Amino acid sequence: MEQPVKKPEPHDRDLHPRDRGGPAQPMLIARDIKKHFPIHAGLMNRQVAEVKAVDGVSFSVMKGETLGVVGESGCGKSTLARLLMHLMDRDSGEIILDGLAVGEYQGMPLGDLRRSMQMVFQDSYSSLNPRFTVEDSVAYGPSKQPGVSKKKAREIARDLLEKVGLRAKLFGARYPHELSGGQKQRVNIARALALDPRIVILDEAVSALDKSVEAQVLNLLNELKAQLDLTYVFISHDLHVVHYISDRVLVMYLGQVVEIGPVDKIYASPQHPYTKALLECQLSMDPNERVDQAPLAGDPPNPVNPPSGCRFHPRCPFAEDICSSKMPALGDTLRAGRDDHLTACFMAQPGSGHSKAPTQADLLKRAAAHPAPMEV
Numbered sequence: 140m141e142q143p144v145k146k147p148e149p150h151d152r153d154l155h156p157r158d159r160g161g162p163a164q165p166m167l168i169a170r171d172i173k174k175h176f177p178i179h180a181g182l183m184n185r186q187v188a189e190v191k192a193v194d195g196v197s198f199s200v201m202k203g204e205t206l207g208v209v210g211e212s213g214c215g216k217s218t219l220a221r222l223l224m225h226l227m228d229r230d231s232g233e234i235i236l237d238g239l240a241v242g243e244y245q246g247m248p249l250g251d252l253r254r255s256m257q258m259v260f261q262d263s264y265s266s267l268n269p270r271f272t273v274e275d276s277v278a279y280g281p282s283k284q285p286g287v288s289k290k291k292a293r294e295i296a297r298d299l300l301e302k303v304g305l306r307a308k309l310f311g312a313r314y315p316h317e318l319s320g321g322q323k324q325r326v327n328i329a330r331a332l333a334l335d336p337r338i339v340i341l342d343e344a345v346s347a348l349d350k351s352v353e354a355q356v357l358n359l360l361n362e363l364k365a366q367l368d369l370t371y372v373f374i375s376h377d378l379h380v381v382h383y384i385s386d387r388v389l390v391m392y393l394g395q396v397v398e399i400g401p402v403d404k405i406y407a408s409p410q411h412p413y414t415k416a417l418l419e420c421q422l423s424m425d426p427n428e429r430v431d432q433a434p435l436a437g438d439p440p441n442p443v444n445p446p447s448g449c450r451f452h453p454r455c456p457f458a459e460d461i462c463s464s465k466m467p468a469l470g471d472t473l474r475a476g477r478d479d480h481l482t483a484c485f486m487a488q489p490g491s492g493h494s495k496a497p498t499q500a501d502l503l504k505r506a507a508a509h510p511a512p513m514e515v
């Protein structure tokens with residue numbers, strides 16, 4: 140039985156005032172973020188190439204929203220998460236948290252970012268210090284804040300343990316090796332919440348848990364989000380989980396965003412051939428819907444030397460000449476509203492030159508079928 144959860148105390152709120160920019164201002168904006176890792180080789184250890192792990196990614200996350208991030212292994216999801224958290228330096232681009240550019244002059248200092256944005260990793264065991272008790276682990280962050288006594292930090296820790304469904308009296312004095320995987324991940328979630336963050340980045344946070352524990356932790360995350368006014372970026376390769384927890388979904392392929400939109404639109408009518416293939420890869424509970432053939436042909440191309448034009452073209456069954464010569468634009472993800480569905484594929488772009496692109500007649504038909512609401 141989950142414990143009743145109360146709102147953060149005024150003391151906690153004082154650490155960082157919430158809703159600086161009001162509810163309409165995005166909680167997080169990532170603008171044209173790039174991270175290329177150099178590859179060195181030879182006797183002189185010279186740079187011979189670079190891995191384009193994150194290559195011009197832009198998106199925003201609204202307050203109270205859960206943005207799911209999906210894509211194959213190696214497409215740059217964890218690198219993106221670390222860049223958002225400033226755990227590594229980006230090559231270029233801008234990160235804006237509730238209206239303040241992080242790490243910039245007159246922007247948000249990194250110390251404030253570390254309180255406002257927290258991360259939960261997949262590996263629940265190595266995320267915890269084996270020499271700290273559960274209570275010490277959770278109390279550590281608050282105890283380092285100016286003006287927070289050790290006693291107060293312990294109170295915060297005990298309160299949070301109850302919030303994540305672990306009885307503080309029972310679990311507070313235990314060490315990580317005395318906990319199950321699900322319990323360890325609950326401690327990690329409590330630790331992430333200990334500084335009363337506004338946004339939490341969850342990188343494969345439930346992937347290591349078995350299905351029944353995974354469901355409990357997902358429900359816990361949803362409850363905490365509602366009760367503590369949180370915003371999530373939820374990274375996972377499990378499309379069922381992303382469907383369950385997300386409001387919007389961002390699909391990454393080889394360091395770039397290829398599709399973004401509301402979860403129901405993406406799952407009901409994916410526009411990008413890569414997203415369609417990913418969704419077809421999902422195991423269906425209905426045996427009649429199961430496919431024998433892998434919908435995605437070939438290995439993901441090497442991010443060291445990504446294909447020209449649309450990076451998906453070597454694997455795309457609809458690729459035409461234009462696909463290897465030009466890169467399809469995604470559209471303005473930063474101006475896109477909660478309901479907008481954007482995709483970086485020539486087939487979705489009128490006049491792109493792809494034979495399956497919509498014609499003027501198709502657009503007129505669509506407009507007639509979905510007339511725009513009249514302005515009054």
Ligand SMILES: Nc1ncnc2c1ncn2[C@@H]1O[C@H](COP(=O)(O)OP(=O)(O)OP(=O)(O)O)[C@@H](O)[C@H]1O
Pocket residue numbers: 176177190191192210211212213214215216217218219376442
């Ligand atoms: N520190 C690093 N130095 C060099 N290359 C790196 C480094 N970190 C990541 N990479 C490379 O960047 C690419 C993206 O890696 P990343 O870990 O972000 O992928 P991912 O989408 O999180 O994959 P997974 O689903 O397997 O966790 C990969 O090709 C990876 O090998």
Ligand code: SF4
Pocket residue numbers: 411412413449450451452455456457458459462467483484485486
């Ligand atoms: S742009 Fe071309 S190659 Fe890329 S997904 Fe669309 S059809 Fe396929």
Ligand SMILES: [Mg+2]
Pocket residue numbers: 216217218
């Ligand atoms: Mg990863």
